[in-house]
């Protein structure tokens with residue numbers, strides 16, 4: 001699947017683009033099964049991270065993370081190599097593509113927590129901001145169950161982030177933009193099987209899941225493979241950032 005000219009123009013102007021119908025119902029159902037099997041296994045192995053960043057007690061609210069998803073289940077490895085997906089990303093980043101981060105982000109019904117405002121490239125540090133994120137919905141993502149929010153057009157500069165927690169106490173998500181004027185924020189509601197793609201300088205956040213249904217998403221972050229290795233790679237496990245496409 002390739003983004004059309006209108007979608008690319010919207011991405012450049014607003015910093016994001018949404019689209020429904022990327023995956024069919026059967027593909028979504030299969031991914032949901034594999035996703036929950038992976039969550040259950042990581043939970044049994046006590047390696048399921050909770051990256052929720054709200055002020056509430058961590059025990060009460062969760063954003064569970066399937067970290068380096070392609071190393072956790074073959075279905076995620078297949079997804080990241082899917083030519084429909086890579087064609088789409090190639091339209092924004094060019095023909096040399098490398099995976100830089102890959103995570104399932106699962107907000108359970110009623111106890112799904114928040115992810116604070118941040119820009120992805122604050123974490124990745126890829127030169128020239130040559131990264132793009134694709135957030136794929138495995139459930140209809142709505143305001144009520146904790147969809148993402150964006151600030152249209154505010155993807156032009158890197159903003160300062162503050163560390164939220166002592167990294168010894170919490171692993172995972174620990175930087176956020178404080179005191180951001182979010183009065184122009186818009187929700188990125190996406191149907192299951194659809195996606196939201198955002199520029200790596202697009203500030204984004206997500207709120208709690210107050211519904212009786214889960215909100216399961218998969219965030220796939222790509223960089224231009226021609227860029228030098230960013231510092232983030234040093235903390236990732238072996239095999240976490242494969243080259244997915246190379247130009248001739």
Ligand SMILES: O=C(O)CCC(=O)C(=O)O
Pocket residue numbers: 105115120133135146147148204205206217219
């Ligand atoms: O899934 C979410 O709620 C947050 C995702 C996110 O922050 C990201 O993909 O960078």
